[in-house]
Amino acid sequence: MSDDPVLWNLDARGVATVTLNRPQVNNAYNGAMIQGIHTAMDTLGAEAGLRVVVLKGNGKHFQAGADLTWINGARAGTPEDNLVVSRATATAVDRLNRLPVPVVALVQGGCFGGGTGIVSACDVVIAADNALFSITEVRWGLHASIIFPQLNDAIGVRQVRRYALTGERFGAEEARRIGLVHEVVPLADLAARGEKIVAALLENAPGALAKTKQHILEHAWGGFDAPTLDALIQSHSDQRQTAEAAEGLASFAEKRSARWTPK
Incomplete structure (x- = not known):
């Protein structure tokens, strides 16, 4: 459905396009979007002809990180409830990172918080010249532990x-300089440049691509084991229920500086 939080389709070449689809909130993720990403990967992973995934954001922005209104609601739950939220988020990024096909991200506008983890988990990232990035969690009394392995790789x-x-913001050229994105192009050229990358990937052997990606990850931060993932998830979940998180999220909702910020 066109109003689903994640849309996907697969063309005759085996190229899947996955679109984050909450433009009314700049594609900020909530539980439904996270589940949509899992469902897309489940569905596409069952397709024998899948060759490449292209990841996009609908509207002016690629992905604005977590929906903090949703996060604030989640923190009011039990520790077990919060662990479920962190695990679903962490495993969505981890699964994206480990997909046995190349993933190409096309980034325009804002890419904040968890969005930086999403692009770090992609194999090729093309950014429009209007892209803007930040890893913002500490501003709200949270931390980004579950995406640090992918960010460290990137x-x-x-x-x-x-x-x-x-938590500072930085533009597309700085993102290219530090390795978060591979190329910066004019916004009008973003889709066309992505298509050229897809065409290049389709020239290569699927099995060799899968093995190449597997072996790269085995020698990278992002190739961590299950106990490491569990520890990151636990820490991420615990932080959401601290007094710092309560104050940080309140400052967001009330559009004021957090009380740990000097006047």
Whole structure:
């Protein structure tokens, strides 16, 4: 359905297009979008002819991170409820990272918080020249532990230490410089450049691509084991129910500075 939070289709070449579809909130993710990503991967993963996935955001922005109104609602639940939320989010990014086919992200406008983890989990990232990025969780009393492995792979620990601690915004050219995106193109050329990348990928052997990706991840931060993922999920879930998170999310809802911010 066109109003579903995640849309997908598969063309005759085996190229799937997955579209994040909550433009009214800048594609901020909530439980329904996370489940939609899982469903898309389940459905597309069952297609024998799948060769490439193209990931897009509908509207002006690619993905604005978590829907903080939804996050604030989730934090009021039990610790077990919060663990379910963190696990669903973490495993969506982890599954995207480990898909046995190449994933190409086309990024326009805002890409914040969890959105940076999503693009870090993709194999090729093309950004429009109007793209804007930030790893914002600490601003709201949260942390981004569940996407640090993918971010460390994409931009290196040194850059993660800066941008995950400051929460500052940076543009497309800086994202290219640090390795978060591969290319920056005019917004009008974004789809066409993505198509050229897809065409190049389709020239390559599917089995060799899958093995190449597997072996790359086995020697990367993103190739971590299940206990490591569990520990990241637990920490992510626990932080959401702290007093810091309560204050940070209240500051967002009330459009004010958090009380830990100097006047």
